[in-house]
Amino acid sequence: MSDIIRRDPRAEWIMRNRLHPLHDQYMSQEEGGEVRGPSGLIRKFPHKVGFIGPNGIKRIDRLKGNSSAPKGKRSAAAQEVQLPLHKVDSPDYYIMVVADMVGGRLTGHDKDILGLAHKLIAEQGGNGAVVAVCFGEVKEENFDTAGVDRVLHIEGEAFEGYAPEARVQALAKVEAQYTVKHWLFPDSIHGGCDLASRLSARLGERPATQAWQVNAEQTVSRGASASLDITRQTPKILMLLEECADAIDETRHEATPITLDDVAVSAATIKDKGLMAVDPNAIPMAEAEFILSAGNGIHNWDQFHEAAKVLGATEGASRVAVDDGFMPRSRQVGATGTWVTARVYIAVGISGAIQHMQGIGQVDKVIAINTDAGCDMVKRAALSVIGDSEEILAELMKLAAEHKQTSLSDQAEENSNAA
Amino acid sequence: MPHKVISLISVGRHPQSGRSRRADQDSRAVELGLKLAGTDLDVVHAGSSEEPVLRQYAGMGLPKVTVLEQAESADALPAISSYLKTQQADIVLTGVRSESGESSGMTPYLLAEQLGWPIVARVADIVEVKDGEAQVLLALPRGQRRQVTVKLPFIASIDNAAEAARQSAFGPGLRAKMEAQSGSTEEDSVRVNWSEAPAKARPKRLKVVKAKTAADRFKAATAKPQGGSGKVMKNESAQEQAQAIFDLLIEEKIIR
Amino acid sequence: MVIDWLPSILIVALLLIGVVGMLRRSSLWRAGRPEKVNIIAGLLAMPGRYFKDLHHVVERDKYMANTHVATGGGFVLSMVLVLVVHVFKVEQQIVAWALLAALLLMLVGAFFVFKRRLNPPERLSKGPWMRLPKSLIIFALTFIVLTLPAAGVLPEGTGGVALIAVLSIGVIIGLGELLFGMGWGGPMKHAFAGTLHLAFHRRPERFGGGRSTGLKPVDLEGDVLGVAKPSDFKWNQLLGFDACVQCGKCQAMCPAFAAGQPLNPKKLIQDMVVGLAGGTDANYAGSPYPGKEVGNAKGGPNEIITAGLVSQETLWSCTTCRACVEECPMMIEHVDAIVDMRRFLTMEKGETPNKGSEVLENIIATDNPNGYAPGSRTNWAADQNLAVMKDKKEVDVLFWVSDGAFDMRSQRILRAFVKLMKAADVDVAILGDEERDSGDVARRLGDDATFQSLAKRNLATLGQYKFNKIVTTDPHAYHCLRNEYADFDKDGALAGVEVLHHTTFLNQLVQSGALKLDAFKGGKVTYHDPCYLGRYNGEYEAPRDLLRSLGIEISEMERSGFRSRCCGGGGGAPITDIPGERRIADMRMEDASATGAELVAVGCQQCTAMLEGVVEPRPEVKDISEILVDQLVEEVH
Known part of the structure; x- marks a missing residue:
């Protein structure tokens, strides 16, 4: 939309002229328009009166549009706010954050840890700097707003792909070259945990794993399969859970590159042979994050399997579909089948027997595709579409195919960089 | 020549009842060990030979379990490490993280460091062992796999993606031999200073709105919580309906 | 003349060979593990068991019962008399006539056996069994002819050598089947093995109207x-x-x-x-x-x-x-x-198929088959205001909740039952989180170690408290508590305690007037007998009485009562899940639909779950307590 504010003199005129035949119509479009009550009295709806002014404060225009400036609709030309720059000159110590950098970009988990690193510096005092240590290809452009004071990008063929041995040698070198106060790693399956454990063993440090409440003195970490909170002195190496701290969002940082002296990498005993293609159906259903589940309402099973493939979903089924032999028993979702924890669960033609609902109790978002708008699944679902499942799945597959086409190049890039 | 495989086992903890059980990853390590070495597999536990959970492991068809007899508070690492040094093992299998105690998952790494062996973490399967090298599949998120080769001898920590452990049969478990050897008496001196408490539920992160104006703050504070009944699309065309579903999938980052 | 003696020699020879065969057969049984049996008492009780208990079962098929009495009775009688007449040569005409009568009786029976075998139903085995009626007839006819001279109907020596030869062949065929076959694994083996089986049965309690169903x-x-x-x-x-x-x-x-x-x-x-x-x-x-x-x-x-x-x-x-x-x-x-x-x-x-191993592992680790936190067992009763044994220590009725506590569908049954008990002002408490799985599933899946451990721990819990009755809505738990826990109840935790199914208990309440119920106004109702309530525990009437007390005239299914067809939910079958051509629950629902019923009344949460799992349209499925609670007349206090 154009940012130029335009007046509509005719509308203003009509609104000023109460005798104009279109006056009521124009006024009722505006907030706080006149409404006549049952006895013919003009009623004001006080909640509708006024509008939010440019400063976010509610304004009541008592001029009834007679003001010289037309009301409302001031364009929200979002001004690019320049955040204050946080500068660290010749730091006394460093906190190293070895980021996962899935797909070459900082993950949410990484950003939380960068936030924690700043929190630790603030508590400990001194002139500390937060360093993001990254390996391989880096596509991240917003190191500055994520709270990175220094970037240590360790490049070289030896560190590409899956090379934990070479990487840990580089990290040991970092330890020798810089004054490192803490090593922070995401306790993740993207490699952070593995690398941290290797470094701890190499340096002879006892790390805190699954840490989630950390300050300069004390660390609370989970133990005994997350059933125990262990409180201890904050160690040098920490593996942190997600949401251990808030990410940086109010400051900008230098993100100055720093370098590492050459690392003599010894020959690797572990050799990377690359990724293997995996069928989404091989993922255990209980762990799958996206499930397309079929019930009694499915008639075109070939299409259903095809749809699951195109959408990259793990297949699930209701008990009836399993009993009728269309799906294997291992795919059954429900009280007597598997309890799923998916983030999104699309129930196609499942009306939602109570046992099935029990099995999807932990699902975040349920989408129902059904012909019966009154069924229990529709009541549970965040989004329900009522109609023929075959048609809707066909459309959905079309959309997915189109989407793939457009983002193909982007995806190819990401895959090659996936941890 | 058959390879010598050792699986390390620990006492697990059931996530719901908190009761002792065979640990999920450890029993998968035993399963993989049985696949590689059959009943020649050496299964080692550092702890008490009276521990009933060992019978559950033995029920997987193990004729014997080697127990490095030691107190519960003693550090398992020195005992296992010195035991491994006496054995000519090719492959040592462990779980990624134990289900009881600190659950740091450091055991395999420290063993690897002490023995000077390579370690591969989160193994889904060991496909083939040939010419002093093993072909290993590593588990990645979302069911992905990475193929690597490792030189023998090595340590592997077994991920939940590895093949599930076979059922434990009561009879063989009862009859298996517990071969006790003396373990270590070294106390875990660091751990003594820790305080341990049952885990508190972690608060869910709230969406904090850092509003610049009073009106925005007011809006954020009084905004209706999400939830309630979902959106129902009844009369739209199939195309619109599919679009709505697709938008939700994009929004949830299911489709990228 | 030697030839005259031929039949007698043949009889004795075949009898001896038969006996040798029987001894050999017994040695095969003795390969089994030892089990203490009271031999003498068993043998003495045998005729009674045969005529009463066995015949009671056979009598369900009148045709076959009469046929068997004629054939079997006729044979036993004639065999004894054959020995008297033809081996010991007792020459009294009256005996010979008696033998003739017995043989005729047998002949008539054999004829009806023959008739049934002309077009036998599919369930019957063919093979040697098809030959049996013919052998029986040959036996009867041969000995009739052979006995006629002794009875004085025919002069001695009639027919000469030729007839003797023919009759000898008849004797060989007839007695070969009946005596040799009995010892050497022919169809007649059943008579010999069956007799001893009745005498040495592993569950003597079953005879004389008793019931013995616990494993x-x-x-x-x-x-x-x-x-x-x-x-x-x-x-x-x-x-x-x-x-x-x-x-x-x-x-x-x-x-x-x-x-x-x-x-x-x-x-x-x-x-x-x-x-x-x-x-x-x-x-x-x-x-x-x-x-x-x-x-x-x-x-x-x-x-x-x-x-x-x-x-x-x-x-x-x-x-x-x-x-x-x-x-x-x-x-x-x-x-x-x-x-x-x-x-x-x-x-x-360790080869329990499909979900079996997972279920067993869950039972071991959490005391319930689905691996729920044991501490959440009483969550269903959060709004029920139920007393817990731990606080009460002593109570009249202990309500055994069973694993239905974790299943949202079964919880409806539990709530209905609690409401009924409250209405009747029953002094009731539950074990709460102290209760464990009864062990039924573990035991049926073959894991007796886990069953025994659960039984012992449950008994130890029960032993701490005082109560007069245990009532449960789950027939499987009912069966375990009533019939199977006694083997482990060393301290007498259940001694003198009445174990009741909720339908029995509710029926007592209704009969005593403690519960006031309206008449049921719905459509046709049929009742499905749960196996573990009916066949296992003989409770067929209480649920029906309850339905009748609502004024319901039950439209019985063709297979009901002791012949009720299973819902497919017992014995861990839904867990081991062996594929077939059809589902058992579907067949049972067809039985129910065939009565035209709009509502299937059930007394078991497992049956409810199985029958409700049948794809609609089908009759509604409700537990009896759910039906009762809808008709409950609540008094305002």
């Missing part, structure tokens, strides 16, 4: 847990298998067989016979296990049964509904045998 505990110290080889059965179990007459009544009743799952109880018992005698099933002439060919099974007394004789799926297809046992005229215990063999698969081999 026998496994000795966990034994060198093999469960039955791996035929010789691991108790000797009298082997004897029992040999008593089978292959009438196929079990097959006709078996829900798994009807559903096309690979189980046929008759074939199973015959395979056990093959196992105890050694050999193959090539001579089996009845219906096969659905989907499996006959002739490939091989076994011997010391060979592993599941390695060639019986496939594992066959054993896991059973729902332990006991329809076969109820129907068996020879009182064979199919379910005991199946569970014995399952015990080996689970406890020795």
Whole structure:
């Protein structure tokens, strides 16, 4: 939309002229328009009166549009706010954050840890700097707003792909070259945990794993399969859970590159042979994050399997579909089948027997595709579409195919960089 | 020549009842060990030979379990490490993280460091062992796999993606031999200073709105919580309906 | 003349060969494990058991009952008299006439056997059994002719050598079947083995109107847990298998067989016979296990049964509904045998199929089959204001909630029952989180170690408190508590305690006027008998009385009462989930729909779940307590 504010003199005129035949119509479009009550009295709806002014404060225009400036609709030309720059000159110590950098970009988990690193510096005092240590290809452009004071990008063929041995040698070198106060790693399956454990063993440090409440003195970490909170002195190496701290969002940082002296990498005993293609159906259903589940309402099973493939979903089924032999028993979702924890669960033609609902109790978002708008699944679902499942799945597959086409190049890039 | 495989086992903890059980990853390590070495597999536990959970492991068809007899508070690492040094093992299998105690998952790494062996973490399967090298599949998120080769001898920590452990049969478990050897008496001196408490539920992160104006703050504070009944699309065309579903999938980052 | 003596010699010779065969056969049974049996008392009780209990079962088929009385009775009588007349040569005409009468009786019986065999129903085995009526007729006719001279009807020596020769052939054919066959594994084996089976039955409590349905505990110290080889059965179990007459009544009743799952109880018992005698099933002439060919099974007394004789799926297809046992005229215990063999698969081999191992592991770790946190067992009752035993210590009625506490559908039944008890002002409490799974599923899946551990721990809990009655809505828990816990109840935790199913208990309340109920105004209602309530515990009437007290006239299904068809939910069958051609629950729902009922009343949460799992349209399914609670007249206090 154009940012130029335009007046509509005719509308203003009509609104000023109460005798104009279109006056009521124009006024009722505006907030706080006149409404006549049952006895013919003009009623004001006080909640509708006024509008939010440019400063976010509610304004009541008592001029009834007679003001010289037309009301409302001031364009929200979002001004690019320049955040204050946080500068660290010749730091006394460093906190190293070895980021996962899935797909070459900082993950949410990484950003939380960068936030924690700043929190630790603030508590400990001194002139500390937060360093993001990254390996391989880096596509991240917003190191500055994520709270990175220094970037240590360790490049070289030896560190590409899956090379934990070479990487840990580089990290040991970092330890020798810089004054490192803490090593922070995401306790993740993207490699952070593995690398941290290797470094701890190499340096002879006892790390805190699954840490989630950390300050300069004390660390609370989970133990005994997350059933125990262990409180201890904050160690040098920490593996942190997600949401251990808030990410940086109010400051900008230098993100100055720093370098590492050459690392003599010894020959690797572990050799990377690359990724293997995996069928989404091989993922255990209980762990799958996206499930397309079929019930009694499915008639075109070939299409259903095809749809699951195109959408990259793990297949699930209701008990009836399993009993009728269309799906294997291992795919059954429900009280007597598997309890799923998916983030999104699309129930196609499942009306939602109570046992099935029990099995999807932990699902975040349920989408129902059904012909019966009154069924229990529709009541549970965040989004329900009522109609023929075959048609809707066909459309959905079309959309997915189109989407793939457009983002193909982007995806190819990401895959090659996936941890 | 058959390879010598050792699986390390620990006492697990059931996530719901908190009761002792065979640990999920450890029993998968035993399963993989049985696949590689059959009943020649050496299964080692550092702890008490009276521990009933060992019978559950033995029920997987193990004729014997080697127990490095030691107190519960003693550090398992020195005992296992010195035991491994006496054995000519090719492959040592462990779980990624134990289900009881600190659950740091450091055991395999420290063993690897002490023995000077390579370690591969989160193994889904060991496909083939040939010419002093093993072909290993590593588990990645979302069911992905990475193929690597490792030189023998090595340590592997077994991920939940590895093949599930076979059922434990009561009879063989009862009859298996517990071969006790003396373990270590070294106390875990660091751990003594820790305080341990049952885990508190972690608060869910709230969406904090850092509003610049009073009106925005007011809006954020009084905004209706999400939830309630979902959106129902009844009369739209199939195309619109599919679009709505697709938008939700994009929004949830299911489709990228 | 020697030739005159020929029939007598033949009789004696065949009798001796028959006896040798019988001794040999007994030695086969003795390969089984020892089991203490009161031999003398058993033998003395045998005739009574035959005429009362066995005949009671046979009498359900009047035609066959009369036929069998005539044939069997006639044969026994004539055999004795044949010895008197033709071997000991007692020359009194009256005896000869008596023999003639007995033979005629037998002939008439044999004729009806013959008639049935002209176009036999599918359940009957063919093969040698088709020959039997002919052999019987030959026997009767031969001895009639042979006896006529002794009776003075024909002069001695009539017919000369030729006739004697023909008659001798008749004697060989007839007695060959009846005496030689009896000892050497012919169809007549059933008479000999059956007689001894009745005398030495493993569950003597079953006779004289009693009931014995609880499984026998496994000795966990034994060198093999469960039955791996035929010789691991108790000797009298082997004897029992040999008593089978292959009438196929079990097959006709078996829900798994009807559903096309690979189980046929008759074939199973015959395979056990093959196992105890050694050999193959090539001579089996009845219906096969659905989907499996006959002739490939091989076994011997010391060979592993599941390695060639019986496939594992066959054993896991059973729902332990006991329809076969109820129907068996020879009182064979199919379910005991199946569970014995399952015990080996689970406890020795660790091969419980499908979800079985997961369920067992859950039961071990959490005391419930689905692995819920034990501390959430009482969550369902958060709004029920129920007293907990821990606080009360002493109460009149202990409500055993069972694992239905975790299932949202079953919770509706529990709530309905609690509401009824409250309305009747019952002094009731629950165990709360102290309760554990009864062990039913573990035991039926063959894990007796887990069952015993649960039973002992449950009994220890129960032993801490005082109560007069235990009531439960779950017939499976009811069966365990009532029939199976006694084996482990050393401290008498349940001594003097009445264990009741909720329908029995509610019926008492209604009869005593403690519950006021309106008349039911819905449509037609039918009642499904849960196996573990009916056949296992003999409770057929209380649920029906309750429905009648609402003014409901029950439209009975064709198979109801002791012949009720299983819902498919017992014995861990939904867990082991052996594929068939149809689902048992669907068949049962067809039975229900055939009555035109709009509502199926059930007394079991498992049956409710199974029957509700049938795709709509179908009649509604409700537990009796749910039906009652809708008609409850609540008094305002």
